[in-house]
Amino acid sequence: MIEINNIHKSFGDNHVLKNISFKFEKGKTNLIIGESGSGKTTLLRILIGLHKIDKGEVLYDGRDFNQLNSKEKRKLRQEIGVLFQKGALYDFMNVEENIMFPLTMFTNQSYEEKIERVNNCLERVNLQNNNTLKISELSGGMIKRVSIARAIVLKPKYLLCDEPNSGLDPKTAIIIDNLIKEISVEDDITTIVNTHDMNSVMEIGDSIAYINNGQISWTGNKEELLQSNNEQLNNFVFASKLFKRLKNI
């Protein structure tokens, strides 16, 4: 479980996050939703240690990230898998090398053991026998799937995804969503997905936190979201005519 308590973050006079608290539960897909500029990417970057917080605490199963020394932070980071918005795959490596990289850096496994794990991960994301492809040869959906494979190769306890569906067609987006959900449940991982894609919310939203103006203004699950009377949330979620119609049915 990941717990954030009274997180505050500002950039100069711009207070991006204001005393945010939330619990991201294990084995569930926890979604952070909100409009562009609402602070959800900042929150995710705080969770993965790319931004320092002004005050508050980030607890990974009770371990306060900001109180850990650099060695402990390094160890904790190996328990975190991150899926970046654009994949962030190393373009000087091929698919296999990208996925194998964390194993090479942090384990003493033999090449045979590493290749077996890489192939398992590729199979998991339905990309078996694509080991030697270059990153420039991959489609958007394939990049996301290779990124997921790299994120899970060290068997992480936490999986953090930044807009996993951006730039994907609806069919591929659903495949990626379901893959994330499946991995979270089967591996019992604490998963956090940062998104503003309403299809994702309806598809995999076990636990949802809506951020508005740097504060969490609503929490619940996908069923509760449909019944919510929170005006700001409804304006955001049901912004399109189609979703408005669906809510009224």
Next chain:
Amino acid sequence: MLNKTFSFPEKKSVFFKQFNLELEKIGLNSLGIVTIISFFIGAVVSIQTAFNFESPIYPKYLIGYATRESLILEFCPTMLALILAGKVGSNIASEIGSMRVTEQIDALEIMGVNSASFLILPKIFATVLFFPILIILSITIGLIGGWVGCQTAGITTASFLYGIKYEFNAFYVTYCLIKITVFAFIISSVSSYFGYYTNGGALDVGRSSTKAVVYSSIIVLIFNFLLTDLLLA
């Protein structure tokens, strides 16, 4: 950044793999341009020297001597450093800058990898190790170019060869190698710095690349002056 860069590599095998890659990218891929430039510089220096030493009171072997001294003392280390600042410096800055804007460096950091050490250290080692080799090659090719230039200016091979051996001071080669080693460090570290701290998108990668070349070149020229004053004055 330098403190982070010069920390001990996390995995030696990964470091050596990266180092070999950089040797190929930075060193071996520069062989062509170094050969071409050095040959023509050598040829032009010898022709110009011959043109200026037309008077019969100057012995002809002075053309070989002047060509050797010009190449070793200034043309090969400094001019090539400036050219390599353009080729290698922009390559390093744009490569690291692109990795920064596409979140590849963030991905390394999140994994717990020291990104500065992983990306920059092999580049610095490769340039510092390979640039002196390039310069030795450059001097050799430059002298061959000088010999070709002498043929067109009507100087005999015997005179030219006598000239390039005349009053040879081995310390000048040491001075040349010291200079290029310092220049190699400047080019790789300054370019890496601009690449590593790139912020924004593709346009900013271009800007970082330009800054890397401009700043590397200026610092190389300043250090050229300082080292010459320190070692030869």
